[in-house]
Amino acid sequence: PVAGADLAALASDPNACTGVQAPAKINLFLHVTGRRDDGYHLLQSLFVPLDWCDTLHLRRRDDGLLRRHDLGPALPDDDLCLRAARAFQQASGSAFGADIWVDKALPSGAGLGGGSSDAAAVLRTLNRLWGLDWPPERLAALGLTLGADVPFFLQGQPAWVEGVGERLRPVTIQPRRFVLLKPPQGLSTPQVFRALPASCRTPPVSCEAVLAHDAAADLCDLFGHNDLQGPAVALEPQVQQALDWLQAQGLRPRMSGSGSTVFAVLPPAHPAPELPAPWQDAGWLLRVCAMCSPYGAKLV
Ligand code: C5P
Structure with missing residues (x-):
């Protein structure tokens, strides 16, 4: 058992998702093209997801509580995983909660988007575990309130990115x-x-x-x-x-x-x-x- 979870048991639990990958990204280039009135910068960038990932396991809770358990290095108390789960619970009105186990491999303060990627993994997975079935655009709009890179990680393939991060065009x-x-x-x-x-x-x-x-x-x-x-x-x-x-x-x-x-x-x-x-x-x-x-x- 790790941090109170038997991962083998979790894997066969219909109310759980194990081994959710939250990849790093790099920006092949990043141009600042302007500035919005709120201080955010307008960008043009080519984002690419990489095979270097945090791994998350999530299980639905019926009591509405949201709990994070750190399998690797400890995260700050109010990290983006919990903020994403809380924002989704509020926006959707879902009565469910979740246990979220985070195996952190990506360094922070790195420009690799690790925190935003975790947040996107939480949103995508809870959308399923909570039976909400929000369409991608609605999830992306919520993700953008958490961080400019979250919409990119929600779609998860190389993308031409504009605006502050909300205008995405998947590219090959x-x-x-x-x-x-x-x-x-x-x-x-x-x-x-x-x-x-x-x-x-x-x-x-x-x-x-x-x-x-x-x-x-x-x-x-x-x-x-x-x-x-x-x-x-x-x-x-x-x-x-x-x-x-x-x-x-x-x-x-x-x-x-x-x-x-x-x-x-x-x-x-x-x-x-x-x-x-x-x-x-x-x-x-x-x-x-x-x-x-x-x-x-x-x-x-
Ligand atoms: O959205 P995110 O939390 O990643 O952004 C962190 C900070 O970086 C913002 O508060 C803002 O100061 C700056 N930022 C910006 N323009 C962007 C993205 C981020 O100025 N497009």
């Missing part, structure tokens, strides 16, 4: 491997956005123009940049160290989201780099990931 791009390097220090998304110069604007580009590069070679080598990378490097020098290290391996790195993780396309013939032992001991994380499509959507 060639499968690639990526090497990700997460420095020990994380970054806070609001802080990075605050450090962005108010005048920062990248002119909008068309999705077709970007995807036209896909067949040629490395999409992110050829196109775009991350407008948040400069502010992130200024706030946290380890981001620049991470970029320099991947570059020294012959790769072309870029930061994901608001950092602090940086990534590069790993060409098929390129050996996976190995992190020096002292860096590992100091808490740096190196991970080779493939694109994934965890909810069964077709990738290519």
Whole structure:
């Protein structure tokens, strides 16, 4: 039994869902195209889900209580899993509650969307366990109130993203491997956005123009940049160290989201780099990931 749950028993419980995958994402590029009156930034980005995931198990409760149990590292008390469950309970009026077991693998403050991905996994699963059957658009609108990345994770396949994260267009791009390097220090998304110069604007580009590069070679080598990378490097020098290290391996790195993780396309013939032992001991994380499509959507 883990944290009060016998996972084998859970797996055969009709009121439970086990092994729900909450994937990481990277932003192949991230352009800030404008700013809304409420301070949120308008973006253009290409989001890609990866096969590096948190794992959640959920069981319906009849007493309306919502309880989170940490199987891996402890989450903050009021994390996005519980906030998502609470928001869904309120918005739907459901009398059910849930036990939510979280096996956290994704680092936080990483620009990988781990918290938003957990929230999306909770919404998708409770929609089923609570028998609500909300349509995807309604779930996405609720998800957006929890975080700008949640609608992306609800649909879970590579997507061209605009607005603050609510305008999504699923795209097919060639499968690639990526090497990700997460420095020990994380970054806070609001802080990075605050450090962005108010005048920062990248002119909008068309999705077709970007995807036209896909067949040629490395999409992110050829196109775009991350407008948040400069502010992130200024706030946290380890981001620049991470970029320099991947570059020294012959790769072309870029930061994901608001950092602090940086990534590069790993060409098929390129050996996976190995992190020096002292860096590992100091808490740096190196991970080779493939694109994934965890909810069964077709990738290519
Ligand atoms: O929505 P999320 O919780 O991920 O956003 C965290 C913070 O990042 C927001 O409070 C806002 O300051 C900033 N942000 C932004 N524009 C976006 C997304 C996030 O300014 N499109």
